[in-house]
Amino acid sequence: MSEALVWRLVPERATDEEVAAARALLAPEEREKADAFAREVDRRRSALVRAALRRAVGGALGLDPARVRLATGPRGKPLVADDPGLHVNASHTDALALVALSRAGPVGVDVERRRGDVEALDLARRYFAPAEAARLAALPAGERAGAFLRLWTRKEALLKAAGQGLGGGLDVATGDGPGWAAVDAPGLGAFWVSDLEVGAGHVAALAVGREACAAPLVVWVSP
Ligand SMILES: CC(C)(COP(=O)(O)OP(=O)(O)OC[C@H]1O[C@@H](n2cnc3c(N)ncnc32)[C@H](O)[C@@H]1OP(=O)(O)O)[C@@H](O)C(=O)NCCC(=O)NCCS
Numbered sequence: 001m002s003e004a005l006v007w008r009l010v011p012e013r014a015t016d017e018e019v020a021a022a023r024a025l026l027a028p029e030e031r032e033k034a035d036a037f038a039r040e041v042d043r044r045r046s047a048l049v050r051a052a053l054r055r056a057v058g059g060a061l062g063l064d065p066a067r068v069r070l071a072t073g074p075r076g077k078p079l080v081a082d083d084p085g086l087h088v089n090a091s092h093t094d095a096l097a098l099v100a101l102s103r104a105g106p107v108g109v110d111v112e113r114r115r116g117d118v119e120a121l122d123l124a125r126r127y128f129a130p131a132e133a134a135r136l137a138a139l140p141a142g143e144r145a146g147a148f149l150r151l152w153t154r155k156e157a158l159l160k161a162a163g164q165g166l167g168g169g170l171d172v173a174t175g176d177g178p179g180w181a182a183v184d185a186p187g188l189g190a191f192w193v194s195d196l197e198v199g200a201g202h203v204a205a206l207a208v209g210r211e212a213c214a215a216p217l218v219v220w221v222s223p
Contacts, residue, residue, distance in 0.1 A: 003219050004219070007052055007223050012041070025055070034047040054068045056221075073163045091160070093111055104209070107161055128170060154195070190209070
């Protein structure tokens with residue numbers, strides 16, 4: 001069975017030594033990008049997540065993470081220059097970051113902080129398909145923010161798997177419910193999409209290109 005490996009990182013728990021070790025793995029332009037953030041928390045998180053991505057790819061290819069060659073797609077998606085069949089992606093909030101890796105197909109991951117103040121209906125009416133906005137409007141008010149964030153992360157994960165980013169269209173349908181949904185996204189391709197359980201404070205989703213008939217097995221890896 002094909003697999004999607006997912007690493008869960010809590011950047012604020014990293015020690016100064018761990019941040020320094022992460023920075024040491026980065027290419028000069030990655031270090032520059034990390035150092036350019038105004039907030040220290042972002043500088044540390046950027047280095048830690050990029051290093052985790054390098055370690056994930058290095059582990060899969062049997063390479064020193066510092067020697068992994070990463071490229072960037074036209075809209076910013078990280079690509080593995082040494083092996084185009086290996087796919088990687090990352091997402092973060094202030095408190096949690098996820099890195100995903102798969103050979104099953106292009107991969108996209110998204111995590112958002114769970115919050116009640118999100119303007120779920122306004123945003124859904126503006127960006128989602130009308131039927132999705134109508135389904136959200138029919139939910140009890142207290143359930144809307146959670147349902148909106150689940151939909152949002154599924155859409156963003158799929159758009160990231162497709163290498164598009166949000167400009168690819170948040171009206172894309174991504175299925176719902178537990179387990180993997182087989183999604184055909186017009187103009188973007190065929191994907192497996194699933195929620196990821198990452199604890200009470202966050203909502204997350206994973207999308208993997210549907211190149212195989214069977215959905216990938218999600219394997220959580222300790223950093
Ligand atoms: C990709 C995007 C959805 C990320 O949104 P976000 O919620 O701010 O950030 P996340 O934490 O979920 O993900 C960030 C990570 O996604 C990855 N990423 C960046 N662009 C990506 C893309 N187009 N597709 C897939 N993954 C992408 C990177 O690993 C990035 O990490 P980094 O910021 O450390 O480099 C958003 O930035 C976007 O829509 N970008 C597209 C921009 C674009 O179309 N540019 C065209 C220029 S011509």
